[in-house]
Amino acid sequence: MAQMNMIEAIRSALDVKLSQDPDVLIFGEDVGYFGGVFRCTAGLQEKHGLHRVFDTPIAEGGIVGAAVGMAAFGLRPCIEIQFADYIYPGYDQICSEAARMRYRSAGEFTSPLTIRTPVGGGIHGGQTHSQSPEALFTHIAGIKTIIPSNPYDAKGLLIKAIEDNDPVLFLEPKRLYNGPFEGDPNIPAVSWAGHELGEVPEGHYTIDFEKARLHTQGSALTIICYGTMVWVAEAAAKAAGIEADILDLRSLMPLDLDSIIKSVKKTGRCMVLHEATRTSGFGAELIAEIQEHCFYALEAPIVRVTGWDTPYPHALEWEYFPGKARVTKAITKMMEG
Amino acid sequence: MNSPNDTATPKTGQNRSKLFVPEPPFRPGDTPDFSHIRIPADHSPGRPDPMVDAYDTEPQATGLVRVLRLDGTIAGEWNPKLDADTLREGLRHMMLTRCVDTRMFSMQRQGKMSFYMKSAGEEAVAVASAMAINKTDMVFPTYRQQGILMARGWPLKELMCQCLSNAGDKLEGRSIPVLYSVRDHGFFSISGNLGTQMIQAVGWGMACAYKGEDGIAVAFTGEGATAEGDFHYALNFASTYRAPVILNVVNNQWAISSFQGIAAGQGKSFAFRGLGFGLASIRVDGNDFLAVYAATKWAAERARRGGGTTVIEHFTYRKEGHSTSDDPTKYRPKSEPDAWPFGDPIERLKGHLIVLGEWDETRHEELHKALTIEVRESYKEAEALGTLATPSKINPASMFEEVFEDVPTHLRRQRQEMGV
Ligand SMILES: Cc1ncc(C[n+]2csc(CCOP(=O)(O)OP(=O)(O)O)c2C)c(N)n1
Numbered sequence: 001m002a003q004m005n006m007i008e009a010i011r012s013a014l015d016v017k018l019s020q021d022p023d024v025l026i027f028g029e030d031v032g033y034f035g036g037v038f039r040c041t042a043g044l045q046e047k048h049g050l051h052r053v054f055d056t057p058i059a060e061g062g063i064v065g066a067a068v069g070m071a072a073f074g075l076r077p078c079i080e081i082q083f084a085d086y087i088y089p090g091y092d093q094i095c096s097e098a099a100r101m102r103y104r105s106a107g108e109f110t111s112p113l114t115i116r117t118p119v120g121g122g123i124h125g126g127q128t129h130s131q132s133p134e135a136l137f138t139h140i141a142g143i144k145t146i147i148p149s150n151p152y153d154a155k156g157l158l159i160k161a162i163e164d165n166d167p168v169l170f171l172e173p174k175r176l177y178n179g180p181f182e183g184d185p186n187i188p189a190v191s192w193a194g195h196e197l198g199e200v201p202e203g204h205y206t207i208d209f210e211k212a213r214l215h216t217q218g219s220a221l222t223i224i225c226y227g228t229m230v231w232v233a234e235a236a237a238k239a240a241g242i243e244a245d246i247l248d249l250r251s252l253m254p255l256d257l258d259s260i261i262k263s264v265k266k267t268g269r270c271m272v273l274h275e276a277t278r279t280s281g282f283g284a285e286l287i288a289e290i291q292e293h294c295f296y297a298l299e300a301p302i303v304r305v306t307g308w309d310t311p312y313p314h315a316l317e318w319e320y321f322p323g324k325a326r327v328t329k330a331i332t333k334m335m336e337g
Numbered sequence: 338m339n340s341p342n343d344t345a346t347p348k349t350g351q352n353r354s355k356l357f358v359p360e361p362p363f364r365p366g367d368t369p370d371f372s373h374i375r376i377p378a379d380h381s382p383g384r385p386d387p388m389v390d391a392y393d394t395e396p397q398a399t400g401l402v403r404v405l406r407l408d409g410t411i412a413g414e415w416n417p418k419l420d421a422d423t424l425r426e427g428l429r430h431m432m433l434t435r436c437v438d439t440r441m442f443s444m445q446r447q448g449k450m451s452f453y454m455k456s457a458g459e460e461a462v463a464v465a466s467a468m469a470i471n472k473t474d475m476v477f478p479t480y481r482q483q484g485i486l487m488a489r490g491w492p493l494k495e496l497m498c499q500c501l502s503n504a505g506d507k508l509e510g511r512s513i514p515v516l517y518s519v520r521d522h523g524f525f526s527i528s529g530n531l532g533t534q535m536i537q538a539v540g541w542g543m544a545c546a547y548k549g550e551d552g553i554a555v556a557f558t559g560e561g562a563t564a565e566g567d568f569h570y571a572l573n574f575a576s577t578y579r580a581p582v583i584l585n586v587v588n589n590q591w592a593i594s595s596f597q598g599i600a601a602g603q604g605k606s607f608a609f610r611g612l613g614f615g616l617a618s619i620r621v622d623g624n625d626f627l628a629v630y631a632a633t634k635w636a637a638e639r640a641r642r643g644g645g646t647t648v649i650e651h652f653t654y655r656k657e658g659h660s661t662s663d664d665p666t667k668y669r670p671k672s673e674p675d676a677w678p679f680g681d682p683i684e685r686l687k688g689h690l691i692v693l694g695e696w697d698e699t700r701h702e703e704l705h706k707a708l709t710i711e712v713r714e715s716y717k718e719a720e721a722l723g724t725l726a727t728p729s730k731i732n733p734a735s736m737f738e739e740v741f742e743d744v745p746t747h748l749r750r751q752r753q754e755m756g757v
């Protein structure tokens with residue numbers, strides 16, 4: 001075991017796979033010599049060579065497209081899109097090509113590629129460095145969408161993603177790279193040091209997809225969330241003085257619906273949280289499934305707390321972000337009702 | 338109140354720009370006259386060493402590489418010196434391609450399949466390219482390179498079953514007709530999304546180079562789809578990583594109803610685009626089987642010797658409609674295909690073989706008959722497995738398979754919901 005922040009855990013996963021499998025290649029903007037703008041690939045080029053870890057032109061469609069060709073050939077590219085806000089030029093190659101390759105060729109060609117990209121706000125990134133576009137991908141048949149909330153999960157899920165024979169979108173909540181975050185910008189930032197989930201094995205391990213993690217246990221309420229919002233949920237439940245089942249989904253597609261149903265049937269109350277914009281967000285999908293499967297167990301309407309349906313504003317970042325204060329208020333109101 | 342989009346700029350006449358929208362030279366009702374196109378008879382640009390500096394291919398990128406004159410004789414430095422058997426084989430593949438196209442088009446008209454696309458006039462591009470590369474080289478085609486499948490000997494019945502979406506379709510009826518995937522014949526899964534295969538081919542070529550394998554990737558796009566970003570990504574990545582790839586642009590003058598000038602803009606040629614990226618570039622007479630063969634051989638040699646990617650523009654003409662869904666006389670003169678000055682690729686190779694004394698009209702007619710019978714027999718066998726008009730024998734449960742490697746829970750639930 002070693003103490004790692006999320007950046008180190010991701011780097012460790014990449015290092016393990018580069019060492020184990022010569023078919024794993026890493027490329028993206030600034031990931032080579034420099035090691036990535038968030039340092040996730042720092043030192044990997046030096047250790048594994050220029051042919052294994054290299055820089056690309058600034059062309060996300062090109063990065064994904066080349067990876068689709070390599071993956072069809074039989075390699076396992078693990079590419080980085082510098083910010084999820086810049087994934088859109090690669091969207092067609094992801095949705096129409098990578099996600100469809102196995103289906104349209106009846107298994108003759110497949111797309112075992114992993115796309116890593118930082119998501120979410122809370123770092124003063126404004127409209128172009130803060131987005132959470134997960135719902136644009138969970139809506140697409142043929143691609144898996146994964147989002148860890150801590151270093152331990154990040155490493156195990158990333159290794160799993162690279163080994164998976166289907167395309168995987170691996171979303172990295174950038175606000176969690178250096179430490180958990182309660183969603184209150186006035187509290188000094190904490191690091192992963194000394195945190196139980198910052199204890200990460202140095203070698204190879206995997207975490208299965210389609211398995212939510214029960215972050216905290218309680219009988220008052222089920223809070224369904226992922227990424228940064230897991231930590232916000234924990235702080236808010238505490239502030240509201242209730243004990244909640246906080247489910248960290250980790251894998252949005254495929255979804256661990258059974259764990260969700262089990263918890264909601266137990267508590268009878270459910271809140272869905274995400275940082276992304278509300279309308280047609282992943283929360284809508286969750287709520288539809290929950291009402292279908294748990295309607296008679298529900299004691300109150302399902303509540304969702306999300307980012308507003310606006311672009312992510314720069315100066316008003318904390319008014320946009322569904323932080324501790326907003327979530328606490330929503331919990332309190334819900335428990336009164 | 339002005340809306341924020343009101344143009345409030347002054348209009349003093351100082352800016353002489355006029356919005357320019359290019360139009361093709363001829364529209365329905367016009368008499369097409371291509372006398373302005375100079376047909377080089379003896380002045381094909383020379384054949385440089387395949388490892389030449391990319392920028393030294395400018396004459397090839399702006400000129401027109403040709404071997405066959407319209408009279409069937411040959412000229413210039415590019416003659417690939419193929420023996421008569423190979424020439425006859427090429428002729429056969431092209432004639433078979435046209436024969437299959439004719440049959441499938443009429444079967445579509447009879448309601449046996451939803452759609453079809455012919456490659457009439459462009460057979461040399463696909464067939465000669467395929468014959469000039471190794472069978473193990475992966476091609477990344479569009480829907481108009483069925484000639485590659487003929488050259489590589491994919492059984493006709495399988496091709497026809499795909500078009501019929503019937504029980505014999507290996508792709509389980511998942512794609513519309515002609516979007517084949519034939520990995521064991523080095524034929525990449527065709528995407529309906531134009532251009533995407535170009536950058537994928539570069540990725541494939543990069544993988545070949547990374548693994549130290551002999552193979553190269555050979556991609557095709559129509560000239561219209563060169564406007565897609567993927568084409569430009571392909572040129573850029575191919576140049577940056579010196580990928581062993583051939584990027585073919587099939588300039589058949591038309592992209593559905595839009596003439597080539599819409600994509601070309603003021604570009605000197607489509608091949609010339611390659612030079613801007615530092616790639617060797619050649620513009621070739623796409624109706625000249627020998628020239629296509631020679632240029633492809635040259636580019637394949639360059640790729641395998643570590644010289645990187647070549648862009649080849651095949652200058653040709655789409656003789657028929659875009660697909661079964663359109664009527665070309667709505668946007669171009671009916672007589673334009675016949676007025677096109679570069680002839681027909683099958684007629685030209687046939688003429689050459691006759692000049693060589695290796696072919697004659699009788700043998701040509703016999704071959705045509707034999708191919709027609711072969712196609713008819715294959716089609717009968719394929720049709721016995723079902724058509725669009727007969728009840729589908731494809732297992733509905735297969736719809737949920739191969740979305741992912743394993744069927745995940747939510748798809749299992751949906752499959753149950755559908756009741757299969
Ligand atoms: C991304 C995308 N945009 C539009 C289309 C619709 N479309 C299909 S073929 C075609 C014309 C393509 O012309 P060209 O590239 O010249 O190829 P050709 O048909 O002449 O072989 C268009 C617009 C498509 N299939 N994909």
Ligand SMILES: [Mg+2]
Binds near residue numbers: 560561593
């Ligand atoms: Mg065209």
